[in-house]
Amino acid sequence: xxxxxxxxxxxxxxxxxxxxxxxxxxxxxxxxxxxxxxxxxxxxxxxxxxxxxxxxxxxxxxxxxxxxxxxxxxxxxxxxxxxxxxxxxxxxxxxxxxxxxxxxxxxxxxxxxxxxxxxxxxxxxxxxxxxxxxxxxxxxxxxxxxxxxxxxxxxxxxxxxxxxxxxxxxxxxxxxxxxxxxxxxxxxxxxxxxxxxxxxxxxxxxxxxxxxxxxxxxxxxxxxxxxxxxxxxxxxxxxxxxxxxxxxxxxxxxxxxxxxxxxxxxxxxxxxxxxxxxxxxxxxxxxxxxxxxxxxxxxxxxxxxxxxxxxxxxxxxxxxxxxxxxxxxxxxxxxxxxxxxxxxxxxxxxxxxxxxxxxxxxxxxxxxxxxxxxxxxxxxxxxxxxxxxxxxxxxxxxxxxxxxxxxxxxxxxxxxxxxxxxxxxxxxxxxxxxxxxxxxxxxxxx
Amino acid sequence: xxxxxxxxxxxxxxxxxxxxxxxxxxxxxxxxxxxxxxxxxxxxxxxxxxxxxxxxxxxxxxxxxxxxxxxxxxxxxxxxxxxxxxxxxxxxxxxxxxxxxxxxxxxxxxxxxxxxxxxxxxxxxxxxxxxxxxxxxxxxxxxxxxxxxxxxxxxxxxxxxxxxxxxxxxxxxxxxxxxxxxxxxxxxxxxxxxxxxxxxxxxxxxxxxxxxxxxxxxxxxxxxxxxxxxxxxxxxxxxxxxxxxxxxxxxxxxxxxxxxxxxxxxxxxxxxxxxxxxxxxxxxxxxxxxxxxxxxxxxxxxxxxxxxxxxxx
Numbered sequence: 001x002x003x004x005x006x007x008x009x010x011x012x013x014x015x016x017x018x019x020x021x022x023x024x025x026x027x028x029x030x031x032x033x034x035x036x037x038x039x040x041x042x043x044x045x046x047x048x049x050x051x052x053x054x055x056x057x058x059x060x061x062x063x064x065x066x067x068x069x070x071x072x073x074x075x076x077x078x079x080x081x082x083x084x085x086x087x088x089x090x091x092x093x094x095x096x097x098x099x100x101x102x103x104x105x106x107x108x109x110x111x112x113x114x115x116x117x118x119x120x121x122x123x124x125x126x127x128x129x130x131x132x133x134x135x136x137x138x139x140x141x142x143x144x145x146x147x148x149x150x151x152x153x154x155x156x157x158x159x160x161x162x163x164x165x166x167x168x169x170x171x172x173x174x175x176x177x178x179x180x181x182x183x184x185x186x187x188x189x190x191x192x193x194x195x196x197x198x199x200x201x202x203x204x205x206x207x208x209x210x211x212x213x214x215x216x217x218x219x220x221x222x223x224x225x226x227x228x229x230x231x232x233x234x235x236x237x238x239x240x241x242x243x244x245x246x247x248x249x250x251x252x253x254x255x256x257x258x259x260x261x262x263x264x265x266x267x268x269x270x271x272x273x274x275x276x277x278x279x280x281x282x283x284x285x286x287x288x289x290x291x292x293x294x295x296x297x298x299x300x301x302x303x304x305x306x307x308x309x310x311x312x313x314x315x316x317x318x319x320x321x322x323x324x325x326x327x328x329x330x331x332x333x334x335x336x337x338x339x340x341x342x343x344x345x346x347x348x349x350x351x352x353x354x355x356x357x358x359x360x361x362x363x364x365x366x367x368x369x370x371x372x373x374x375x376x377x378x379x380x381x382x383x384x385x386x387x388x389x390x391x392x393x394x395x396x397x398x399x400x401x402x403x404x405x406x407x408x409x410x411x412x413x414x415x416x417x418x419x420x421x422x423x424x425x426x427x428x429x430x431x432x433x434x435x436x437x438x439x440x441x442x443x444x445x446x
Numbered sequence: 447x448x449x450x451x452x453x454x455x456x457x458x459x460x461x462x463x464x465x466x467x468x469x470x471x472x473x474x475x476x477x478x479x480x481x482x483x484x485x486x487x488x489x490x491x492x493x494x495x496x497x498x499x500x501x502x503x504x505x506x507x508x509x510x511x512x513x514x515x516x517x518x519x520x521x522x523x524x525x526x527x528x529x530x531x532x533x534x535x536x537x538x539x540x541x542x543x544x545x546x547x548x549x550x551x552x553x554x555x556x557x558x559x560x561x562x563x564x565x566x567x568x569x570x571x572x573x574x575x576x577x578x579x580x581x582x583x584x585x586x587x588x589x590x591x592x593x594x595x596x597x598x599x600x601x602x603x604x605x606x607x608x609x610x611x612x613x614x615x616x617x618x619x620x621x622x623x624x625x626x627x628x629x630x631x632x633x634x635x636x637x638x639x640x641x642x643x644x645x646x647x648x649x650x651x652x653x654x655x656x657x658x659x660x661x662x663x664x665x666x667x668x669x670x671x672x673x674x675x676x677x678x679x680x681x682x683x684x685x686x687x688x689x690x691x692x693x694x695x696x697x698x699x700x701x702x703x704x705x706x707x708x709x710x711x712x713x714x715x716x717x718x719x720x721x722x723x724x725x726x727x728x729x730x731x732x733x734x735x736x737x738x739x740x741x742x743x744x745x746x747x748x749x750x751x752x753x754x755x756x757x758x759x
Contacts, residue, residue: 081722081723085722088509088510088725091510092509092510110723110724110725113508113509113724113725114508114510114511114725115508115510115511116508116509116510116511116725119510119511120510206595206617206706207703208616208617208622208701208702208703208705208706208710209586209590209699209700209701209702209703209705210703211703211705214705260596261595261596261617262596263590263594263595263596263616263617264590267590268591268594268597269594269596269597272596272597273596273597406725407724409719409723409724410724413704413708413719416705416706416707417705417706417707417708418707420617420705420706420707421707424614424617424618439528442528443527443529
């Protein structure tokens with residue numbers, strides 16, 4: 001009988017090397033797409049905010065109770081823009097995508113380009129429809145930014161309405177009325193305060209390295225006045241009478257000192273202005289208390305208050321919307337169902353939305369949760385014990401939708417430059433808006 | 447026929463020949479095997495990306511799915527894109543600053559540091575070199591504070607010295623370019639100084655002695671001895687500065703984001719913006735190809751002008 005000769009050591013080593021390489025390559029292959037329907041699930045979450053990580057981790061027991069899964073969470077943190085960039089890169093590579101991702105509202109429009117969202121993101125529309133009453137309970141203003149062709153691709157973290165923050169102690173000291181009804185009257189007070197006390201009541205950002213910040217200052221008042229950047233069909237509607245009025249108002253305010261230009265809402269310039277009492281009030285989103293005021297001027301705890309913004313005499317609402325983060329689920333993955341259930345059972349339940357406001361300060365996205373008695377009784381220590389939730393509930397009907405477009409970043413780039421030109425007086429508000437619209441149309445077609 | 451010579455004697459010769467050529471063949475393969483990793487990596491990480499970019503520049507692609515072939519459309523659009531023209535113009539200004547301000551200043555500083563009797567020379571060298579090792583993000587943060595219009599250090603100094611401040615260093619389109627130029631100057635001068643210093647120390651002392659005997663003054667010695675002797679170093683520094691400045695990204699990206707009103711937008715930022723903010727990968731690739739062609743062509747021109755790589759007679 002033939003006995004094969006023993007394999008030489010070199011051949012054995014080669015074989016082992018080949019086998020190891022094949023195994024390693026197989027491990028690097030595409031993610032398995034056999035859908036998990038129950039049992040242990042390790043969900044990969046990408047987010048830019050540690051607050052969200054904490055929220056979801058605490059939500060695991062509740063999610064376990066409501067679904068057939070036992071969840072484990074692996075969280076990766078990255079900058080808002082990096083999340084989209086890396087997600088797309090991993091999707092091209094065909095592996096390494098997360099199961100859930102948080103899209104900051106300014107970065108999400110990139111997902112709307114071409115058919116990226118349809119290819120990559122789970123459509124929540126059927127899930128929302130499957131829960132009785134949920135569709136009508138969800139605020140359309142907060143599903144609009146993450147929707148395309150009537151499909152919802154992410155669930156928002158907040159109803160980030162814009163309010164007016166002010167220093168209660170300095171308003172009293174300077175004899176300023178705290179309930180001035182219109183912006184126009186308020187601007188007159190502001191000019192006087194600036195002249196007498198070198199303080200300003202409104203802020204615009206001129207941060208050259210952050211076009212979104214420059215645009216935000218204008219966006220808040222524009223949306224409050226009833227204007228918008230894009231309509232529901234993603235068409236540019238910026239070049240409007242409302243926009244011209246708001247930009248004119250800000251430019252005039254800069255000349256009178258009612259408005260001050262600050263290079264960064266969140267950095268050293270704003271901190272200095274706040275500490276020196278140069279800025280004693282500003283319109284900003286509700287999350288600015290946690291991200292702008294508390295970190296910059298913790299020693300001013302108890303001195304700040306929140307009120308609704310003054311109205312524009314010519315019309316518009318009492319609030320606007322600014323910011324937000326939509327959580328989406330990556331489609332066609334083994335964990336897609338599990339991640340969807342997790343999000344619905346933590347982010348979208350009544351209890352989840354109450355907990356979200358208490359733990360993170362982000363307002364509910366379901367209309368019914370605004371009636372929750374627990375939330376209405378909460379006091380805010382930084383704002384001198386104010387019960388803020390009642391104010392937010394009253395402002396809710398005025399929160400405008402934020403329609404976006406894949407070309408939003410183009411608009412922000414050209415608008416930021418023209419806003420700065422108008423602030424400096426190089427062009428009139430009318431010219432700035434016209435130029436913006438022209439430059440946008442020129443570039444958006446590419 | 448070849449078989450006719452395959453006799454017993456021939457066989458012996460052949461075997462002997464074969465015995466000699468086998469190790470020779472092995473030996474002749476060895477150098478290629480040793481240099482193969484470089485070429486494999488070069489092909490994988492240089493040639494393939496360049497060729498893919500070239501192909502991508504002829505397509506429209508959002509970053510996912512299949513790119514659509516559009517031929518030369520991206521190049522036609524670039525030709526009429528005002529933003530791209532601005533980016534080219536701004537990059538040209540940064541290149542001018544690098545070549546005509548940073549390089550001469552580095553040469554002067556090197557000359558000063560090379561002076562006999564200079565005290566704490568190593569401290570000066572370190573002080574000039576340190577900016578290059580500082581992270582660009584830190585640089586941007588610090589200069590952002592320095593250039594701030596209302597609360598910045600530079601305006602505070604101006605206010606204290608001349609009673610006037612409030613200069614909008616980063617908000618004024620022209621001044622923003624100057625501010626980026628100042629950061630480039632601060633960051634790169636010391637680095638280039640090191641090259642000039644090394645060149646200066648290699649100039650034979652006899653040349654200076656001869657110049658002194660001829661009664662040449664400092665300026666004449668500098669122009670007739672130092673500068674010609676430094677020609678190879680200068681050529682290297684100019685070409686590398688040109689290539690570096692043509693690809694400038696960090697300073698404007700971190701300090702001004704390309705603003706205000708695209709006044710500091712560089713070509714590399716334009717490429718980044720198109721690819722990673724607007725999902726226009728084909729368009730970005732076309733801009734990258736244009737940048738490559740420009741930088742490559744001008745570098746070749748500089749090489750010929752300075753005679754880099756040619757033996758000096």
